[in-house]
Amino acid sequence: MSNETYSSSTRIFKDLLDEIGKVVVGQHEAVEQMMIAILCNSHALVESNPGLAKTLTISTISKALDLKFNRIQCTPDLMPSDITGTYIIEDIGGKKQYRFEPGPVFANIVLADEINRASPKTQSAMLEAMQEKQVTVGNKTYLLDKPFFILATQNPIEMEGTYPLPEAQLDRFLLKILMDYPTFEDENEIVNRYTKNITPSVRSVVSKAEVLELQRLTRDVPIAEDIKIRAIKIVEATRAKNENIEYGASPRASIGIILAAKARALMKGRNYVSKEDIDAMAYPVLRHRVILTFESERKGMTTDQVIADILKNVK
């Protein structure tokens, strides 16, 4: 299986991206990063303005991967049991008994839309599921299906009535993906596709078993020592004295960069991690882990600019 999956991995990724491209116009980097998060068996946080096809993108990916997809619209009154599931009383043959009704978190790909609108208690329940890949209701623990991937979204505007995720919880997301407005050509294509009677559809190109195999292969991608050291130095540089950074990234970020770089290398059809992979993945891995100082925020600096500076200076 490994041999077959590996030898056909280049074709798999090409087919997958082509298939997703039938529905999602542009957003290549965001799609690639979502795929990377899935390959790393981790989770991603997406930040974008409304209407940029976050839900469409992730649902399309789940269809192309032949995975079960659930969507949770987070609101302040959303309860933890609304996510994890709860026991219900069921009448079977005149005998009443409790039965566990799994919540939407029991899926392979879960879209937690506007996670910052959920209460901290609900956020915690979801983040626990993310970390442990299991849910405990009452005295019983239920394992979540594999692969398990949560894509949480945040809206950068309309911050009123939201509960911003604490830094410690943000750290659990491998990547923070930014989705930007499409180019004129892409928007023209979007209009052409979605103003006709025929809605673009997607077919499954990868099986669940293949996804799991690809996740395993990701960790097998070798990395050279000096490239590994570069990744660690980049993360270390965020903790070093830097006038723009209030708090730097944790060692989890070092693991994240290397793992994401391995997944990127596999997606690009390479059997080794390149320096280019490390530099490319430093942005989505670090941008939610680095907290800028008030002064740099006042100057209008972004975390991506600070990361770019770090990448330039790390040898």
Place this chain on the structure above:
Amino acid sequence: MEDFLDKLQKTRAGFFSRKRLVFFLDLIAIFSILYAIFTIVNLDYLLSKSSIPSSIPINIIPPAIAIIIALITSTLLHKKDKKTNVIRLIENKYPELKERLSTAYDNRDESNIIVDSLKTFVSESMTSVSPSMLLSKGKIISKIMITIIFLAGMAYISLNPQGIQIPQNTLDNMTKTFTGEEQNNTGLTDLTGIPVNVDNSGAKGSGDIFGKPKIASIEGKNIDLTLYTGDNTGTTISDYNPTNNQFIKSAAFPVDVIGSNVSDGGYSMLMAKSETEKQLINQYAVERSKI
């Protein structure tokens, strides 16, 4: 197909043997330059005049010094050779191996489908790797040529030193100049720039070493214009020649010293002179002070 590790080992050995050759070429070139310089400056002669024990043969010292300096210089020039990252060199010369070779090498003990595929690719690509590409033949040949030129130059200078070598008497004069020893007037160029035929008469303590007139003749009368200095002052002349330094009697100024209970530094003698003489002496002193 040869394993990439064996090929890497061979390439590394080939590269370092070439580096050693370059080291020896540099050593010979530096030695040649130094030995030629030592021959030109006649180091043998200089050493023979120094206080080196006679048990040490003088003629082996210049080549010994040259080889020691050459060895130290070459070692310093090539001190980073051992730290050369051959993998990085190969990757720079062969772009298809960039990052691949170092990754395969760092993961040489690991085995999985991806690492194995990388190792296979690297092993195949390594067949074209040659140490001569890392340290080009052209560079080595040019080094050999330069070394041969220096060697030939050194051989020519050491076999035909006449006309090139600094003469022994020049070296003697230079030595004396540097050591501050007494110079004798051999008629050769005075390296200090002091004119040879200076009037040294009455030199000590007079403050006039270049023979400026000390006796003024006014209306047929000679007047001594010597400025007397105080004790322990004046100019010491290094090229003092006793034959030219005989005391000359002056008719105008008696040599007999008149005893005085109190030394007035020549004031009373000055006061004894006429007003014209005093003015002339004063004018002379003023003029001298301007020089």
